[in-house]
Amino acid sequence: MGALDHVDRNMKILVVDDFSTMRRIVKNLLMQIGFGHIDEAEDGKVALGKLKTNKYDFVISDWNMPNMMGIDLLRSVRSDPDLKHLPFMMITAESQKDNVLQAVQAGVSNYVVKPFTADTLELKLGMIFKNKK
Amino acid sequence: MKHSNPNLSLIMALKNHIFDESLAANNEQVTEFANSLNNFLSSLIVQESRPEEEETNKTATASLCHDLYSQIGKLTRKIHSSLDGFNKDLSPGIGKLLSDDIPDTSGKIKYVINLTEESANKVINLAEKQIEDITAQQSNITEIINKLAENNPSNALMTVANDLKINLENQNILCSSVRDSAVQIITTQEFQDLSGQVLKKVTTLIEEVESNLVQIVKMFSEEGYEPVAKPKSNSEEIKLTGPGDAGCSQDEINDLLASLGF
Numbered sequence: 001m002g003a004l005d006h007v008d009r010n011m012k013i014l015v016v017d018d019f020s021t022m023r024r025i026v027k028n029l030l031m032q033i034g035f036g037h038i039d040e041a042e043d044g045k046v047a048l049g050k051l052k053t054n055k056y057d058f059v060i061s062d063w064n065m066p067n068m069m070g071i072d073l074l075r076s077v078r079s080d081p082d083l084k085h086l087p088f089m090m091i092t093a094e095s096q097k098d099n100v101l102q103a104v105q106a107g108v109s110n111y112v113v114k115p116f117t118a119d120t121l122e123l124k125l126g127m128i129f130k131n132k133k
Numbered sequence: 134m135k136h137s138n139p140n141l142s143l144i145m146a147l148k149n150h151i152f153d154e155s156l157a158a159n160n161e162q163v164t165e166f167a168n169s170l171n172n173f174l175s176s177l178i179v180q181e182s183r184p185e186e187e188e189t190n191k192t193a194t195a196s197l198c199h200d201l202y203s204q205i206g207k208l209t210r211k212i213h214s215s216l217d218g219f220n221k222d223l224s225p226g227i228g229k230l231l232s233d234d235i236p237d238t239s240g241k242i243k244y245v246i247n248l249t250e251e252s253a254n255k256v257i258n259l260a261e262k263q264i265e266d267i268t269a270q271q272s273n274i275t276e277i278i279n280k281l282a283e284n285n286p287s288n289a290l291m292t293v294a295n296d297l298k299i300n301l302e303n304q305n306i307l308c309s310s311v312r313d314s315a316v317q318i319i320t321t322q323e324f325q326d327l328s329g330q331v332l333k334k335v336t337t338l339i340e341e342v343e344s345n346l347v348q349i350v351k352m353f354s355e356e357g358y359e360p361v362a363k364p365k366s367n368s369e370e371i372k373l374t375g376p377g378d379a380g381c382s383q384d385e386i387n388d389l390l391a392s393l394g395f
Contacts, residue, residue, distance in 0.1 A: 095382075
């Protein structure tokens, strides 16, 4: 857990996925690492609404969702002056190189493919927040 | 009605038959064709029954024959354009369904079967390990309790002090192990998301097959058909393959990200 020692455990995290099982899994893993303020959204549209009305410190989003895809949520976040600096990580089953490149172009902070492990999640969080406190 | 002229009987029978058929056919073009044929046959009847007016009859028959010919032309073109439409609108879709989508679907279903099997085995293994660890701890605790009961209360604690210390250390290890197992059990449930995504795709394919079948039915119905445009999904610039298709592993993606400065 050393990689995450410097990370603020009080940060507010938004987990976006259309499958409630996956939201619960990510939420549980985050809680095991010590994060306690976790909110959920079932698609990009709901997430964007929440991001515009509440303050969050980190977004973890799926890609393929109804109403608004994760990639479109990412683009909306990056084009919003109030949200554009928000760390944004993808956790998705879309594992083609083109998907990763597209997400990188859109400004993703890191990319995890499903199925994933708790270790991968911790590692990626450590990388995203290595210069932040 | 009986006629001495055998040609006349034959033509009249044919005419009556066509009249019945054209009444049954609820289609403008078929009715038009039947009318032309009917008129043509009527003129043949006139020709056969009044051979004395040969010249006049021949001219009338020739004009009706031309009309009939043009109706046959129209019908032929309609059949041709229907077949053409079949090739253009339907065949490529069916071809893709048969050559790509349906075999791909059986691959996806196999992926779901493997995923659920792996997940079930993983959860059972974790639960078995927990049962084993907890059973060992429990027999150790029973042993200590028995020792406490057998000895004089004043020195009982002294005799089990060391056992108790070792047991508490093991309990501590067990707590961590049970918590780890619980986290792994939770993580393993991601099969529900992954198999759900794959099954959604299979359901979409079934709907596509259904809509193609509806199109075939519409096409061969008397009303004709309107080719249904396939709905385009929104904002998909890059094809989304989802789980169950050969993509990159997390390690490969990490390498790609590292090469991009992540």
